[in-house]
Amino acid sequence: MTWLTNNPETAAKLNAADKAYNKARADAFHLSLEQKVDLSHLRAIEARLNREKTRLFHAVNEKERVFRETQVKQAQKELDGEKKFLAKKGIVIPEEIEMSDDELLRELMS
Numbered sequence: 001m002t003w004l005t006n007n008p009e010t011a012a013k014l015n016a017a018d019k020a021y022n023k024a025r026a027d028a029f030h031l032s033l034e035q036k037v038d039l040s041h042l043r044a045i046e047a048r049l050n051r052e053k054t055r056l057f058h059a060v061n062e063k064e065r066v067f068r069e070t071q072v073k074q075a076q077k078e079l080d081g082e083k084k085f086l087a088k089k090g091i092v093i094p095e096e097i098e099m100s101d102d103e104l105l106r107e108l109m110s
Contacts (some may be wrong), residue, residue, distance in 0.1 A: 017108035018101070026027050037091055049075040 052075050056068035083093050 013109070020110070021108050039086075039091075040091070042079075042086065045075065045079045045082055049079055 049072065052068060052071045056065065056072055059065040059068050084092060
């Protein structure tokens with residue numbers, strides 16, 4: 001990843017933190033970094049769900065709000081189905097981990 005900084009020490013720290021984050025994420029998924037698992041479909045569904053939630057938030061009238069709520073429910077159902085499918089293949093996707101910004105920064109820098 002390219003960082004927008006002129007300080008080489010800061011860039012090195014950020015790169016190290018990025019590598020640590022990627023390793024921690026792989027460990028959380030019970031995968032080695034060498035193991036190749038295509039999670040692109042899961043990520044696409046998550047992106048769709050986020051877009052639909054944003055559209056729901058910006059709905060201007062009741063008719064649009066009802067439509068967007070339906071879209072969010074459908075995207076959530078599709079996401080749940082994808083997680084079940086991956087679980088059948090032995091890939092367990094952990095739920096979101098609640099962590100403060102300070103805790104995340106400490107974890108990345110350790």
